[in-house]
Amino acid sequence: MATTPSFFSVLMILLGLWENVSAQSGGKSLTPENYWWTCPEAEAIVFDGVARAVAQDPRMAASLLRMHFHDCFVQGCDASILLDGNATFGEKTAGPNNNSLRGFEVIDSIKTELEFACPGIVSCADILAIAARDSVVLTGGPAWLVQLGRKDSRTPNRKEANEKLPPPNSDVGKLIRMFHDVGLTEEDMVTLSGAHTIGKARCSSFRDRLQSQPDPTLGNRLLTSLKQLCGFNNTNPLTNLDLKTPITFDNGYYRNLPSGEGLLRSDQVLYSTDERTKNLVEYYIHNPEAFFHNFKVSMIKMGNIRPLLGKDGEVRRHCRFPN
Incomplete structure (x- = not known):
């Protein structure tokens, strides 16, 4: 332990x-x-x-x-x-x-x-x-x-x-623009998004992905579990951003994306909709040490x-x- x-x-x-x-x-x-x-x-x-x-x-x-x-x-x-x-x-x-x-x-x-x-x-x-x-x-x-x-x-x-x-339903273009506005790069954006390897989000942050025509980038297994959790009522429960290692800071956030298990739309689009960001996601999947190193650099830059x-x-x- x-x-x-x-x-x-x-x-x-x-x-x-x-x-x-x-x-x-x-x-x-x-x-x-x-x-x-x-x-x-x-x-x-x-x-x-x-x-x-x-x-x-x-x-x-x-x-x-x-x-x-x-x-x-x-x-x-x-x-x-x-x-x-x-x-x-x-x-x-x-x-x-x-x-x-x-x-x-x-x-x-x-x-x-x-x-x-x-x-x-x-x-x-x-x-x-x-x-x-x-x-x-x-x-x-x-x-x-x-x-x-x-x-x-x-x-x-x-x-x-x-x-x-950045709103949780942002596409890649919007994310890049909003990070550029504060002096951060596309690489910083993908790297700092990895902070979602810990923490939780409320159903209100992703409920639009579960409607009658679900977000096609959302994996079927995650879609089923989120519909059960959130339903379509007024409750607003929490669920883990990283379903596998939710309280451990690791590269699990990136490992979830190829199977459509990015909880927020702004997470999943990094892998599913844009080759520029997808390439860096794949790099971090196979190189957790690089993610840790770049996360330090981007956090200092953000600070x-x-x-x-x-x-x-x-x-x-x-x-x-x-x-």
Whole structure:
């Protein structure tokens, strides 16, 4: 049985990656050592908080990883997703996030510990980035050195949250365009989609694939089980994105696609409708090490989307509210 890695073991892996990942980032503003002197225990505090949450609820790893993604795609990696709002203000209640994103209380708890250890030092945006990495590690995925030094925004962007996050029924062309809009490539898109190897989705995210004329890219076995699960009523149950290894970060997401077992349309189209993306999917099926390596690179790249630096932002004392 696999054991949960300790922060010390992860730190040893990260130190071994120092030269490689630092060179890949190419940036001078965000650096892995940002808190080494001002809050040296910062990453250990985040790791412990994520580990506790995942031990209590294994699905939380996917939720925290997804939260970082939804933050970065909307006005950059600035923790705007964490700001409380209401039905007309804030990103939490935007269409792609409302009653869907979860894990805010985990970030709140980690932030409270960090404010006690080193007040006013560690940004909420950096907590999200570290927590995403730790979620991958705790489910068996690769480790990488997170580039740090982001500041937090003072305002959310509900409009961007409704427009910039890829819908689950997207085709390949739309996915590529939306990733290009934030500076990510077609390869980044296919690679980061592999995060769906963990986590769950509600029937509302794929119910349109089950109608009287089912999506032809949907495998018969999966179609039958999803019709039984979802039916055509008002219930909205959850099911695993990866049917075989749903709480293990591996290349299972890609291995499911040739048999039509990509849960979301935006997953299955990567294999079934476009040769450009199909070729990379097949490569990852046969080369899990390449997927792990490229996932690290793409996560670092995503974490560098429009960060707030210096006086452009603040370090929030509470992640739900501006100072």
